[in-house]
Amino acid sequence: MPCHFRDCAIFGLMLLLMTASVHAHPVSYTDAWVKVSDVVEVRLNVFLDDVLRHQLDLPEDQTTVDADIFRAALKQHAATLQTQLRIFDQNGHRLRSTVRSVPEWDDGSSDDGARDVNLSADSSLKLSWQIEYAREDDDQPLAALCFVHNFTHRDLTEPGELRLHLQHQPSRRRFDSVIPPNRPHTVVFPNTSQQLNYSAFNSASSRLVITPVAIVHEFTAPLSLLGAVSESEAVVNALAHSDEAADDSTLDKSTATELQQQVAAWMRANVRLTVDGQTQDCSDVQLQLVPPGSTMEDDLVAAESSGSERDVLPVLGTLAAIRMLYRPSVSVQDVELSFQKRPGAFDEWNVEIITDAAQTAQNLPFVEGGEQSAAVSWSAEPVDAQKSVAAESAVELERPDQWKPVSSEQHRPGIRGAVVGFLTTTAIFGMVFCNRRVLSRRLAMLLFVVGLVTGGVCLATMPDRVDVVDQAETRALADHLLEQVYTAVLKQDEHKALDRLSEVLDAGLAEQVFLDTRETLSATSSEALLVSLESVEIDQLEAVEFDQRPDLINVQATWRVRGTVYHWGHNHVRQLVLCGNIALKRVEGNWKISSIVQTQPARFEAVTTEAAGV
Known part of the structure; x- marks a missing residue:
């Protein structure tokens, strides 16, 4: 009996707890x-x-x-x-x-x-x-x-x-x-012209684009949830739940500009990027405010999407898109990106790392306390030397000695043949004239004919040989050499890049061209950053001999460096347009570049449908 009573008491207590939990x-x-x-x-x-x-x-x-x-x-x-x-x-x-x-x-x-x-x-x-x-x-x-x-x-x-x-x-x-x-x-809502990741409007996301030339950190998050602006009066009013809450959650231009400055300053102070253990200074911060439903252009946030052309900008739903540019002075081997403080009311951090070889994604938690709120690391994978040499040998099917940009042509009548023929004919005519009294009429006529024939033979058998620059061959040669230059410059390993450049550049020029080309690509990285190279094409070319030397060619050219650019969660093809003078020199039977002098600033252009081959 006591046992039954105890069981009933336990059952009653459990029922009471369940009832209380349901009621609570x-x-x-x-x-x-x-x-x-x-x-x-x-x-x-x-x-x-x-x-x-x-x-x-x-x-x-x-x-x-x-x-x-x-x-x-x-x-x-x-x-x-x-x-x-x-x-x-x-x-x-x-x-x-x-x-x-x-x-x-x-x-x-x-x-x-x-x-x-x-x-x-x-x-x-x-x-x-x-x-x-x-x-x-x-x-x-x-x-x-x-x-x-x-x-x-x-x-x-x-x-x-x-x-x-x-x-x-x-x-x-x-x-x-x-x-x-x-x-x-x-x-x-779905829109055919919309290229944004829809989840970006509700989460904190970073995209780290790593190239040998520069590193770009793209961070997107809802404006109203960022800690840098959470105490703003406009944000507080938008999130207020009361009968007096504002009907419109909007910002005027001056307030939007002020919030942009606050967010940019916060990102500079709390985002840290280290390359090979050295903290890098952020060389440029671009911040755009993207209202929901606006269209993101294929490379940068359009002005009409950023709110610069709007009188007001919505607080709720607007995306803050921050692009931070770093230009490390050394080749990139190890990278760490970290937030010193939590950027806002976010529990997780979505991170994508993009290189020319791979693209990875991961979710990391934000934590309070300690030296860092969240951090992500990347290291360049070691390359097997034998596989690398085999791969490069397989790719490099064309050698510079396959092209014949300079050829010899025979011009008839040549100047030399004309001079010799004229002198020979004149000498015979002079001899006939001086001996006209002793020569018979028939012999004089015969010698006169011999003089004419001798002059004609000299014209026919002694042509001038002229070295001519073949524009088509020079274009193909310059295409190949320039593509080798940019392929080498975009290598992560600096030593391999210099070795590759020495094959297509004159002695002592590899390091200078390497630095100059990286500087050019780095200078344009604030506009767009090439992740991988697709092709290099000569657009316009005029090639002439240098000082009448058949082993030197001076080329005035406009060329396009086409490759993949990564912006705001999607890839697309862009082309960098450059103009300059290129000197080609024949060294031990192979043509190499002896100098590259850029004459105009490089600029990015969109690739048209025809150019893309679509």
């Missing part, structure tokens, strides 16, 4: 089923316990709630939901909400058609409200929505969350997300 409802989440078309239809499924928590102040020992009181609480909670969930369009304008339906508390269990609420049995029930959100100004297509909610309460052991299930009917796409309270969440 330590975890709360609200489901939002959203349909987006001309209007935004939202069905909110809310726990009954959350309604009581926000609308009624119940004593801890109360177990039921009168049905009439609960009906009134349901109606009051409709207004609360409109305050708890705010939706903004891509321009930062708040959508107007209208309650279309309120749940009924009527199950026919009593004579009047309603029963009281049992706090133990009914607390986990889900109740549904239908709310419609509409735009006041719908001249522009709806390109994005930003959701900000406050479905939480101080009595909850864990912050409440919004489980978003959105259907974009025009594109028939579905978006599912779990959103913490007071954290803006942006949904960008």
